[in-house]
Amino acid sequence: MSDRYGTDVLKTDWRVPPRGRAQEVEAEHGLVVEDVDTGWCGAVVRVEKAGGMQVVHLEDRRGRVKGFPLGPGFLLDGAPVILTVPTAESRARSAAAAAARSRTASGSVRVTHRRARVASGSRIWVEGRHDAELVEKVWGDDLRVEGVVVEMLDGIDDVADLVRKFAPTADRRLGVLVDHLVAGTKETRIVAEAARVSPHVRILGHPYVDVWQSVKPARLGLEAWPVIERGRSWKHGILAELGWPHASQADVARGWKKILGSVRSYSDLEPTLLASVEELIDFVTVT
Template sequence: MLKTDWRAPRRGRAQEVEAVTGTVVEDVDTGWVGAVVRVEKAGGMQVVHLEDRRGRVKGFPLGPGFLIDGAPVVLTAPTAERRAQVQAAQQAASRTASGSVRVVGQAARVASGSRIWVEGKHDAELVEKVWGDDLRVEGVVVEMLDGVDDLAAAIRDFRPTADRRLGILVDHLVPGTKESRIVAEAEKVSPHARILGHPYVDVWQSVKPARLGLTAWPVIEKGRSWKHGVLEELGYPHSTQADVALGWKKILSTVRSYSDLEPTLLASVEELIDFVTVP
């Protein structure tokens, strides 16, 4: 008994594929290769228009007679749902992770004199992942502070001006804390430095817990290392600094865009970027 479909064409049987914008196909009869730019009715029939790599556009009857990656297909008119999916994907691709309109074809600007300071490596990596594209366009560099204990002195050393501004993001900036007292003193140094923060013990908490499958971040008792405790509660290795670094990479990998971060952090970072990029 024959176990194969001996009547099947050499390239296989044609599969139906919706002719959505951007799909690259080849017309079997003419060898024309192009991306779908539109489907329309013309002369009582549906026509698919294909644009080749030189920008030339040619129309073909919608239906059989096309190849995708060498496999035969029957092109069908795209449904409204599929068109909406493609449009949403195109819109997403035109935005940066921060939600800004992506600037295409512009090289990173030479670094300006303005700076944004953050408290540590993890803060810097998170800002880079979400706002990096925007900051490169503006020519703003993010630098790490080694803590904020000498923040006022650091601002004096930087000597910010109207054309060389300084934005500073501080962790755990809530009333009554050591950080709030340090910031209150540092704010007196210069009107060209702006200090904002977030209420979280660590910038990790600014990632929405739902991204990790949680309803809330674990509560770690005083006297216990917060990061090590969180990693233990999450079931991650937590004994060494290497474990902490790996755990943060796992957390950071769940962040896709600004929508995965808490609004309090978003507001502070956006305001700092606006402050240091004022013409």
């Protein structure tokens, strides 16, 4: 039977405020709260002792900063909270986050308050979309600051002719990143011919069958990348070994997105690739 008179109010805590009881929350840097009395909403920028009391300073979206007594009287996502002094652990966490924000994915010091340069004449060529997307994710911020554009090659068989057409100079340099650059392969012979075209081109590579392998396998929960036998599509084989869909090119594209998504910074890439890309960037940005 339904209760026509509703819940017994005496069995509930009728003293609980409509928004719930206030919970203690550390006033960590960046925490966005609202002052109940004034409606001021902002992010915590610092907590300090002033006039014998703890004061939390909140910065609103216009960059204005206002101080409030630390303690009760704040809302966090609409729920009441009591702001407390951050612990040493949370302060260390905030400092680490600030340090991370000061670095790009490549580990370089992040340049702020400076627009990206207009593209220079220098270029870096890479083999295929996946190489370009990986370089963009890790080194994109650095390249924009330097005004260097990354362009895709559809294979390197004709790279010597392409270098001749580009006609690199001391002020308009060219760097080329090549997949599977291993001694004795056709890639090595092609690169040697192209490198003789001009002293203002530098061609470097990595030993991996595909740029996928330059991502450390641990990022995918692997001890090592699977070995795919000759005659089998390498990318489809890798996806099959990982237990991911691999029947179509759309599956390959989705698989690469998952792999690329596992890359957080340069530390997730193999040193061989890092060294080659960094050297190419240095070469094309020499002034």
